[in-house]
Amino acid sequence: MALYSVSPSVLSSCLKSPPNHHVKLFNKSLPSLSRSRLNPFINKASTTSVEGLTRRTGNHHPNLWDDDIIKNIREQQYEDSHYKESAERLIAEIKDMFNEMPTAKSGKSCAENAFERLVLVDKVQRLAIDRHFKNEITQALDYVYRYWSDCPRDLNTAALGLRILRLNRYPVSSDVLRHFKGNDGQFLCPSTQSEEEKIGSILNLYRASLIAFPGENIMDEAKAFATTYLNQALQRTDISSILSREIKYNMEYGWHTNLPRIEARNYMDIYGENTSWTEFSGNKEILNLAKLDFNIMQSVHRQELQSILQWWKDSDLDKVDFARHRHVEYFALACAYCIDAKYSAYRRDFAKLCALATIVDDIYDTYGTIEELKLFNEAVKKWDSSLPNSVPENIKIAYKAFYMAINESAQAAKKTQGRDMLPYSREVWEHYLKALTKEAEWLANGYIPSLEEYLENGAPSSGYRVTMLQPTLTLDSLLPDKILLEMDYPSRFNELLCLSLRLKGDTRTFKAEANRGELVSGISCYIKDHPGSSEEDALDYLKDLFQRRLKELDWEYLKPNNVPAISKDHAYNIARSYQLLYKERDGFTNSNKDIKDLVSQILLEPMPM
Template identity: 25%
Template sequence: MEHMKKFKQIRNIMGRTEDSLESLIMINALQRLGIDYHFYEEIRAVLSRQYENVCAGGFTSGDDSLYDVALSFRLLRQDGYNVPADVFKNFKDKEGKFILPLSKDIAGMMVLYEASHLAVEGENILDEANDFARQHLNASMMRLFDQDLARILGNTLDNPYHKSLARTIGSNGIVCHGRWWRDLGLAQELKFARDQPLKWYMWPMVTLTDPRFSEQRVEHTKPISLIYIIDDIFDVYGRLVELVLFTEAINRWELAAVDQLPNYMKILEAKRFASDNLPKAEEYLKNAVESVDLVDDIPGLISFPATILRLWDDLESAKVGDSDENQKGYDGSYVDCYMKEHGGCSVESAREHVEGMISDTWKRLNKESLSPNPFSPSFTKGSLNVARVVPVMYSYDHDQNLPLLEEYITSLLHESIAL
């Protein structure tokens, strides 16, 4: 009841304020708390007015602060408004470089860094903004005596909002999925496989964040659980002859989706790693992404998160012993294929190459989310959330734990929000 009173107060403030910056700051806070869905109509109204202001020539006078412009840019692009990156030209000097005194504005630099992560391919000004902000924020962090501010700054650098998970609500589904998994009995029958129902539920929990999707989250977790089991069968347990028989058994179901799979994909990867015959990096990635996508020419909102997932998984799998796929062996990675194809390439260079590919794929995903497409806003948001959750699911430490996932679950399930 107390929360509802505070929600009403927030709606009243957003409805009557004439200060666009104040409204944007409030939207930013609501999103970071994960309660913005309570104020959907109010937020859309504020952002619509702000976009009209930008289209009417806002931010072109040079009178607006870096903080104002960068926050507006990020919130608008994040909501699907294709605001041009040229709004940042006013913060450059005659030589085309960002004005050095901006580096003293830590708050402005933080929102500039956040905004730069919504770049699409070809937006050099946002790449330059990212480099400029990151360089000076790192330098500022070394000089700060305020430890709280230093911690906030460090978290911004490590976890830019656009590529990070917002706080979500939906923990009740964990109980439902846990009951289903326990009753299914696979954990007892397949003791070699991972038994991680909470981790599996986290995928739909953080991708399907709308409270209306409670049932969908539970149902979506079921195939994810089976995917993890099949992944373990292929990667760390089954012998090649058994995997061929297993694949043939699946084919006898004659599902339409299975018929659309490339023939080579079904057993070729297992044969490759059984014989230590690694493919070229490009061929490996094509096979791997199709393993996720199921069909060729699938829209970017699906294929780009799939690519990010595959590359992140391989980036961590390349650290032998750090991946959950190393329970009983190692099944190779894009990093291995790239190093073999480029003789003399170090692990560090190969990893930097993969990190660059992930960054470029994010730019393509950003463009896809801003372009007209046949999908609903909820689907687009879910697609972005898939890409956001990937680092959380694949950042292993030396003990094969997932500290980012553990930290997120603790925050989500055990820490209350103070309003």
């Protein structure tokens, strides 16, 4: 099985229920555990012999990041005070740009004033420096929203405003795009625009169309039109290489598989090569701040990485040789969206808990026997500090690291939340392990459940919950139980997060898992439910379901409720980071290609100044 699963009763919501379906609590008891010590599919998987017992292994590639690679990085000393002082000066200059923007009394039209504000907000958000300008962005967007009904005089302003206002949780309707759609289905740009300006407008239309809610047909039409238009534009020889790169990047990464520092790194390259852009008033300062901020924060994140490496070494987790060692990759993901220096505890806990959840997943999926899984479950339920001696040493090492990390993370959460969160966290992990055990039973017994049963097991088996909860509790926002229920299980937000990850994951992992003897996936369960259907039929169904539920997820994410924005943003960005890992392949398992490059760009390679 892959690491991430879905929430309970979700199939009925996918197939039968309207969008206001409420998830049911997972309360089914586990069947009696099989006493089998050897998986019946063992001949289909790689095996290793430990103390006379044949065990399945995943043949995972080794850790790509030994200590020498990290220690030999040439430091740029961006933690020195004069770099921070330079950044503060640039921040002050850019704040002045916000504050000096024209108002309705300036003589400029509402559309012009709105567009200038939207463009500046777009720049600082694309370059991941927006955290320095929270008040200024709020003031700018309040102005745009106040005059929104009068502002969108052209497609570019409408598309740019729709996307930015939505992502900042202003309630704006996609109907604004209908004003720019002709009878022939084309979206119209002003005839006074140059060809590159028109292409830029359609690119903004494409970006806006990705932030769609259920039932918004105009967004589907905009996406279809923009996709065709931009693909044709890429075939032209008269557009600049800069614009071509921007189109390719946005069409490849979109919104749901993108992260702030990855986007920032890309746009720093694009903007840096565009002399006409850097010569425009204020843009050079914005770009310089983006580069400087990137390098300053990279220095902070590198220091934190050293502590992650030391933890891994001190915990002896390198001796757990059957499992995936992805602690550096997970830490890089956290740094790609959780940037601020004050959230060190979040990045640390996310990396540790993701790494441990992955190791636990490998114990339950491949390596452990049913008896050992039972002992693991019992130890967690009693919250014992160690496993019995009958359990192999490498599993005991993993359990000890797991036990200590949960306790340490609970202490960090208590400092923020003002109450003991360990019982809540333990309950989340117990549900996770029970569901993993059920998957192990299915495997041991050669049982393929219905798709409904398969998905219903998902909430506690979702590594999403155990990797989201404790890090999010360390952020500087209070989450009493009532508010936790709006973000965590059994909220619809959590249900859809888990479902989107499972659907995406199954389309990427099912073949590799089948080769390891793991026959249960959304693909195999769909085929069981629909005799005569093909693998392609199952993939088409899951992909379509994924796209539909993604819209509902965006609505749950962006709609107003009582959850602090920073908590909801980080919970959602975890899902985006996992979608990125599943973008081309199972990046949780195979991180030696594009994921390796991602780690290098985020943690190891400073931006040239």
